[in-house]
Amino acid sequence: MKVTMYGAEICPDCVKAKKSLTALHDIELEYRNITNDTATLKEFLAYRDNDTMFQEVKESGRIGIPFFILENGEKTFDISEYVTMSAEIEETESPVSFCSIDKKGQC
Numbered sequence: 469m470k471v472t473m474y475g476a477e478i479c480p481d482c483v484k485a486k487k488s489l490t491a492l493h494d495i496e497l498e499y500r501n502i503t504n505d506t507a508t509l510k511e512f513l514a515y516r517d518n519d520t521m522f523q524e525v526k527e528s529g530r531i532g533i534p535f536f537i538l539e540n541g542e543k544t545f546d547i548s549e550y551v552t553m554s555a556e557i558e559e560t561e562s563p564v565s566f567c568s569i570d571k572k573g574q575c
Contacts, residue, residue, distance in 0.1 A: 470496040470539040471547065474512045476503045482534045488553045495551060502533065519543065 471489060475482030489497045502512045516522045516532050521543060525532040536547045544550065 469494060469551070470498065471551075472498045472500060472537040473547075474500045474502055474508075474515070474535040474537075475533045476501060478503065479531070479533050485534045485536075485547060489547065489551070492551060492553075515543070521545075 473482075473486065473489065475486060477483060486497070486499055489495050500508050500511065502509045512533075512535065515535065516526070522532050525545075532545070534545065534547070536544050536550075538544070538550060542550075547553075
């Protein structure tokens with residue numbers, strides 16, 4: 469299955485999800501780092517600004533990453549609803565401690 473993931477290396481949930489998905493042999497991951505270039509950030513913001521699934525995210529002051537788009541076009545914030553993640557990788561601590569302004573670690 470092909471999965472497009474929007475994220476950032478400063479987001480602990482993104483780091484963990486990317487590592488988990490990369491370890492799965494049946495997943496073709498296209499990782500889109502929103503902090504690498506303006507074009508990718510604009511791509512992500514187009515989803516964030518126009519998709520109702522981001523409403524609660526925006527209201528709570530979060531960014532909305534990691535954000536996943538499946539090959540069938542379905543969108544989600546929780547990839548574990550669609551693929552089985554390795555418990556060993558999921559329990560690994562991320563070297564990043566936070567990514568939100570309030571430093572609570574929620575992106």
